[in-house]
Amino acid sequence: TPGVGKKRQLLMKTIEKALSRLTTAYICVSQFDYDLGVQSGVITSAHPARVIHNGVTALVSAKKVNNTETFVLSMAARFDAPKRQDLLIQALTYLPENLPIVCHFLGDGPAIEACKTLTHQLNLDAKVRFYGVVDNVQKYYSQSDVGVLISDYEALPISLVEALAQGLPIIASNVGGIQELIDHNGFLVANDTQQIAEKILTLYQSKKIAEVKTNSYQVYQRHYTEHEMLEQTQAYYLRCLA
Template identity: 35%
Template sequence: MKIVYVITRSDVMGGASVHLLDLVRGVQEAGHEVYILVGGHGVFQARAKANHLSCISLRHMVRQISPANDWRGFFELKEIISKIKPDILHLHSSKAGILGRLVAKRLNIPVVFTVHGWSFTEGVSNKRRLVYKLIERFMANFADKIITVSNYDRKLALDLGVGNEKLLTTIHNGIPDSHRKIKRDLPFGHVIKLIMVARFEAPKNHNALLTALARLKHLPWIIEFVGDGPTMCNMTDLARDYGLAERVKFLGARNDVDTLLEKADIFCLISNWEGLPLTILEAMRAGLPVIASRVGGVPEAVQDGKTGILVDRDDEGALAQAITSLVESESLRIQMGQNGRQRFEKEFTFQTMLQKTMQIYDAVVQGNR
């Protein structure tokens, strides 16, 4: 089978980017011919090349809405896909999802769109929700199958009239297993290391986490923020204003996230909205207890009270209490971390995700013959 994947941005490595590279590598190793089309040049292309994946840059595929660029982007995409002649097109991210579906319709190519969190989800502005709901209602007519990474997103779409039961299917994210061993007991007096891996931009809420930590100066903790982005400087200033500069480390974008997770004690992901974050699965794989916002598909990964603690969006008091509970109790950290590792092995492995995705490809291609 010949498969073309399209994603909007090459300049950042978010969850959708990591998901796509893992998926394409697995599909290629299974013997299929794969191509990635991505907007611009950047770190995504470098990682694709390092994984021996064919990656083509698109000049006019940009995240921002731009009628002139989007018009050019449609014809650029159409020209490249016409030359490749794939059996199926698999789209990731909103802009690629829109232009790609229109191109697929014009070329009569089967098309699958994976949603890594709807743009009309809870937590975004009402105006944005309305606009994207109307767009996705219309664009649903141009897909052969829409994959949501959480049951939350599938139900949200159905409730708002985007697609139907037959069109929408859930395939939970899955990640390769690093075969990491669970951490042993910690020495007495150990300073507890928290870690949050996320870009400094919406939907992540680093502000709320720093505000909660400012209440907990009496506890023995430090935190590492991994990632970069437009709000990083603001958060650096906020940490200094709170008197936390010596306890908050801003590490920027890193290629050694697995190692950093191995050296941490608690994983945090505080967000205003989410799909099903890969970083939470990475934390569970590493045997870490998770503190996360109760948004999107997060509760489908984190079992509240068993593998971690979920807090309501913007409830900084509950967030502070969750951090306190895990910082003060080594036994709770260890038990939740072990439970999370077991849940990862049962529900969120890469092979399970790959097998379900290939079944979608087969069904879509057969249905278009």
């Protein structure tokens, strides 16, 4: 996938083509991955594939009260490549200081200390909170206003599917299959700190935020429920076995 080093790309293609002889069919979690498979010659008429999106079950929990003063951004991701929590932290410096916006980071990893240092250097300690590994991401999303994922490359991240399940607007990097999650329910961004900040401000100021949240949940219900994923997967296995 774009963003992965050339040597690793070549290695992965070689392994996939070698294993294709043992493969009846492929399941791709996004149309983006399917197209990559076709372009690389891994997915062929002899070794077909089907797109079955990642799905989750929505957690039923108390929703955040819309009129609460603090506007909460949440990013759930490991602190390691290809995730770019550092860009989201830097983006906060382009927002007016008096805006009641805080950013919650869920996850751990080797880059977390560098991100904590960056937060302190930019005087953002009051606006950034690190929660480490959490048991249930959706519980935290239910008390958030926006789901964010800034990344150098992706397939179709479950963290954003979980954000959809809680009806959150999305701000995410325009990489991999992420565009398949967006339908009038948020923004795709370049990995540019000013552009990220601009979209955060747009959602904060939006008078139609309730409509955007409804759109997110409808996208989830149409394409990303666990039931739909399991049903499609079982049907594809049965087709291949037949």
